[in-house]
Amino acid sequence: MNKDKQAGANMIKMTDIRKVYNTGSVKFEALRGIDVDIKDNEMVAIVGPSGSGKSTLMNLIGCLDTPSAGEYHLQDRRVEKLSPNQLAEVRNRDVGFVFQAFNLLPYSTAYENVELPLLFAGANNKERKSRVTELLNRVGLGDKMANKPTEMSGGEMQRTAIARALANNPRLILADEPTGNLDTKSGKEIIKIFHELWKAGHTVVLITHDMSIAGDCQRVIKLKDGLIDNGNGNGNKMV
Ligand SMILES: Nc1ncnc2c1ncn2[C@@H]1O[C@H](COP(=O)(O)OP(=O)(O)O)[C@@H](O)[C@H]1O
Numbered sequence: 150m151n152k153d154k155q156a157g158a159n160m161i162k163m164t165d166i167r168k169v170y171n172t173g174s175v176k177f178e179a180l181r182g183i184d185v186d187i188k189d190n191e192m193v194a195i196v197g198p199s200g201s202g203k204s205t206l207m208n209l210i211g212c213l214d215t216p217s218a219g220e221y222h223l224q225d226r227r228v229e230k231l232s233p234n235q236l237a238e239v240r241n242r243d244v245g246f247v248f249q250a251f252n253l254l255p256y257s258t259a260y261e262n263v264e265l266p267l268l269f270a271g272a273n274n275k276e277r278k279s280r281v282t283e284l285l286n287r288v289g290l291g292d293k294m295a296n297k298p299t300e301m302s303g304g305e306m307q308r309t310a311i312a313r314a315l316a317n318n319p320r321l322i323l324a325d326e327p328t329g330n331l332d333t334k335s336g337k338e339i340i341k342i343f344h345e346l347w348k349a350g351h352t353v354v355l356i357t358h359d360m361s362i363a364g365d366c367q368r369v370i371k372l373k374d375g376l377i378d379n380g381n382g383n384g385n386k387m388v
């Protein structure tokens with residue numbers, strides 16, 4: 150893998166980010182003050198034990214949720230200052246999500262699943278058709294466009310989900326344990342697609358439990374108990 154690729158502009162810059170979940174009267178601090186700095190066109194893995202805050206961090210990065218404290222700049226825009234409409238637009242246009250459980254619409258075809266973000270973005274029929282076809286071909290599903298998730302393997306569902314994440318050509322691709330529900334072979338094929346996306350210029354951030362997948366990324370961020378674990382036990386700063 151090309152780990153020496155030079156990264157440039159800021160993609161993600163988080164300072165002293167905290168996230169508190171309130172469940173009834175119980176407060177739980179899932180992120181306890183972390184700094185994350187990811188440049189444009191980096192490929193970064195997030196690892197850590199179950200419950201360490203990885204998905205919480207990913208959801209904040211992708212603006213699916215908001216931090217309880219701290220500052221977050223996404224492509225140099227201060228996320229806390231964006232209106233709900235602006236945030237929805239960021240989620241639709243600037244970020245592509247891939248989840249462990251695929252999160253496809255079960256009664257819609259691969260084509261329709263990939264088309265959905267384009268409909269939200271207001272693309273016309275012709276644009277949608279050419280983009281969906283291009284994307285499904287790109288992930289190797291040119292012959293499965295009419296299949297519904299029930300008619301696909303796990304690997305095919307995840308490739309559909311990747312095509313959907315790419316619909317509006319976001320620079321940032323986020324994947325939360327994208328191979329967690331896949332056999333080893335399909336998982337490798339999926340990871341290969343993420344590497345291709347990185348080479349094509351996207352910024353890729355993926356959560357994984359698989360150390361060989363993490364090791365093939367340019368950089369690994371380790372979380373432990375809601376803090377970044379830099380191995381020397383002294384808190385939250387990355388090396
Ligand atoms: N919506 C929520 N409400 C309350 N607690 C939550 C919520 N989401 C996550 N948590 C808690 O926050 C901690 C971190 O969760 P999560 O970010 O999902 O960890 P990971 O992805 O590393 O397994 C866990 O203890 C989890 O129980």
Ligand SMILES: [Mg+2]
Nearest residue numbers: 203204205325
């Ligand atoms: Mg998780």
